[in-house]
Amino acid sequence: MKLNIQEIKKNSEGLSFDQQLELAEALKARNAEILDVKEIAVKGTVRYEDALYFLDYTLSYTIVLASSRSMEPVAKKETYLVQEIFMETDSSPVKQELIEEELVLPIEGDDIDVSESVADNILLNIPLKVLTEEEERSADMPSGQNWQVLTEEDYERQQKAQKAENSPFAGLQQLFDED
Structure with a gap:
């Protein structure tokens, strides 16, 4: 979906749009983690x-x-506001500085490509942690023979316990027990 910059300039109130887009294949080509976008x-x-x-x-x-733990497909509904500022590229040093500092986006050609903006924003907002509803409710982490996944807190607790156990003074602790 492209919006012509001349059409935008003609309408003092701006142009409104309400569209459904099909970008699943383009997004999957840009990021292999995406199973589908609907x-x-x-x-x-x-x-x-x-x-x-x-x-x-x-x-x-x-x-x-894919779920971060089980690799099962997880569908997540997302909704958010996107605000972007574009500028035509020309030789003005002030305008070039705004583009270089990434305060505004350059317009390439005669159109603003809303589809490209949508695709970029979807890719920028892919969550790092994806869990099924069951995995979110459960505190169980995956494990196997001689391995297990730990949360950061569990790992730190395990390291403290192991450090105390391996301390050269751990054996002396029993001498002072009053039982």
């Missing part, structure tokens, strides 16, 4: 003001990722 919906506006294009939209979608 129901991508964008609703918002783009407006022109003082040589800047303001793109504001609500993005909602369902992303399917």
